[in-house]
Amino acid sequence: MPKPSLPKPFAPDSKLVAAVLPSPNQDARAGGGPDIILLHYTGMATAEEALARLRDPAAKVSSHYFLYQDGRVVQLVPEARRAWHAGEGSWANERDINSRSIGIEIVNPGPDFGYPDFPARQIEAVIALCRDIAARRAIRADRVLAHSDVAPERKQDPGEKFPWDELHSKGVGHWVAPAPLVEGPTLKRGDRGEAVLMLQTMLARYGYSVPVSGEFDAATGAVVAAFQRHFRRARIDGVADSSTVATLRDLLAARPILAA
Ligand SMILES: [Zn+2]
Known part of the structure; x- marks a missing residue:
């Protein structure tokens, strides 16, 4: 059997990219250009393990960007191409989230490995990268989303420690100050009407x-x-x-x- 061809190197889409490490796990986008930014945590023990998996042809997963805890940005797939990070999901009646989105994997081992806080410099880098992508591609604030938003029954990332309020204060994403917790009526499993x-x-x-x-x-x-x-x-x-x-x-x- 012929060996699968290595993905070609490409020019980074953003000035913030420190290195390009191409992933073979990509194909052509269907429909128009991307208009969603989708944020993930890696959820694996180490960054290197997560990065290797995102470039492993057998794993069939990838993302456009990979963001280390120290803020370094690696690009794996050109923005014009479809990376494979969202899986089954839906947002605003669109089901092919990979075709519509730019995926950013943020290194954090997640709840299986203690779910540490996101370091400040990593969050600064997330903000800078999202601002850069949103400006170049005119992506609306309310289309900067969590993986958990598009796949609520399967996914929790980037999780409850991810500081959406801070992103919003720096011009990334849509957010409002949450209403305070108060005692009162609730709607829960089994209710109807x-x-x-x-x-x-x-x-x-x-x-x-x-x-x-x-x-x-x-x-x-x-x-x-x-x-x-x-x-x-x-x-x-x-x-x-x-x-x-x-x-x-x-x-x-x-x-x-x-x-x-
Ligand atoms: Zn995810």
């Missing part, structure tokens, strides 16, 4: 893939937890308390005006 329907409608309007059925099922709970992990980190339990609902309402109201 108008209030559940309204919650699901708002989540779907923001972009989440959620059944709009009026029944608070397991899928709804997973989406509520994903929403909390990104936008209301004080309590991540998949229960829609009044703070969760108020934060969602504020977020929708504050969304950048959509182009016609």
Whole structure:
């Protein structure tokens, strides 16, 4: 059998790239250019293990960028090409997230290995890279997303330690100050009715893939937890308390005006 050809070196898309280490795990994008930035943590014991996997033809996974804890940026796949990081998922009725997105793997071993804080210089590098990509490609603030946003039942990354508020304060992503936790009525697994329907409608309007059925099922709970992990980190339990609902309402109201 012929050996698989090595991926060709390419010119980096961003001035922030310290090294290009091509991954063979890529193909052509379907449809238009990317208009989502999707953030991940690597979730493996070491950075080198994660980087090797993202370049291993057998693993069939990759990302456009790989961001070390010290802030160094490596590019694996040209932005014009489709990298394989999102897997099965959906956002705003789009299912081929890989075709629509630029994927950034942020080195952090994740909860299986103690889930350490993201170092400040790594977050500074995430912010700089996202600003660079968003400016070059006119990516809307509310399309800078977590892997958990597009695959709520499978994924938790980049997780509840990821500082979305700090990104937003530096001009990256869409975010509003979360409504405070208060005692009060909640919507949870098994509930049904108008209030559940309204919650699901708002989540779907923001972009989440959620059944709009009026029944608070397991899928709804997973989406509520994903929403909390990104936008209301004080309590991540998949229960829609009044703070969760108020934060969602504020977020929708504050969304950048959509182009016609
Ligand atoms: Zn991921």
